[in-house]
Amino acid sequence: MEYFLNELRDAKKSAIVDNFLKKVHYHLKDERELVEEYNLQTNIVTRRAWRKKDTIGNDNAWEIELGDPGENFQVENIPVIKENNSQPSISRRNTQINLEWRIRNLPYPIETYSVTCNDDKKNLTVRTSNKKYFKILNIPELERLCIPLKQENVTFSHKYNTLIITYKKPQQLLNFEKAVLEIAKEVQPQPQVFDKKNCKQS
Numbered sequence: 001m002e003y004f005l006n007e008l009r010d011a012k013k014s015a016i017v018d019n020f021l022k023k024v025h026y027h028l029k030d031e032r033e034l035v036e037e038y039n040l041q042t043n044i045v046t047r048r049a050w051r052k053k054d055t056i057g058n059d060n061a062w063e064i065e066l067g068d069p070g071e072n073f074q075v076e077n078i079p080v081i082k083e084n085n086s087q088p089s090i091s092r093r094n095t096q097i098n099l100e101w102r103i104r105n106l107p108y109p110i111e112t113y114s115v116t117c118n119d120d121k122k123n124l125t126v127r128t129s130n131k132k133y134f135k136i137l138n139i140p141e142l143e144r145l146c147i148p149l150k151q152e153n154v155t156f157s158h159k160y161n162t163l164i165i166t167y168k169k170p171q172q173l174l175n176f177e178k179a180v181l182e183i184a185k186e187v188q189p190q191p192q193v194f195d196k197k198n199c200k201q202s
Helices: 001-012 140-145 171-185
Strands: 010-016 021-027 034-040 045-051 063-068 091-094 098-104 112-116 123-126 134-138 154-159 162-168
Touching: 001 171, 034 171, 063 091, 112 154, 123 162, 140 171
Parallel strands: none
Antiparallel strands: 010 021, 021 034, 034 045, 045 063, 091 098, 098 162, 112 123, 123 134, 154 162
């Protein structure tokens, strides 16, 4: 945990504030980039994205780790990812005490599903008894910090054709998030530049 915190402390950092969101951009020494978007009212990370260079030094596309990609999440050229409306789609959420996944377009009753921990691989396996759906859910937050998974931390529910899976955050992760929040608070936002050319006259 301390190693990754030191990486963030030593990174080149910048931030912008957009309405009630603060977006903190980290340039790590190994040339990876991390963007975290905080809700200023709750201090919860609502989106997280990573980018790294390929083998010849070009920037790869941004990978969304947490949150729903959308047009209101713009840090440089983070792409908007559109899902097929009829296929199961997964979004990651973050709350004060839980990690959360929402898998939409799953119409089967609650007793059809099982969610099991794979501690050696730091992921969850989601499957249905009718063999209509199978998915591995990675948990990079726990993998980065080498935190073991526990089955008792997993709960799930089903409503409106959506399977909602929650994993209770272990204390080590809560401590880590608190430390990262303190780093993010120290990054002063850049002033927004008003572009007169794009201002339409009423």
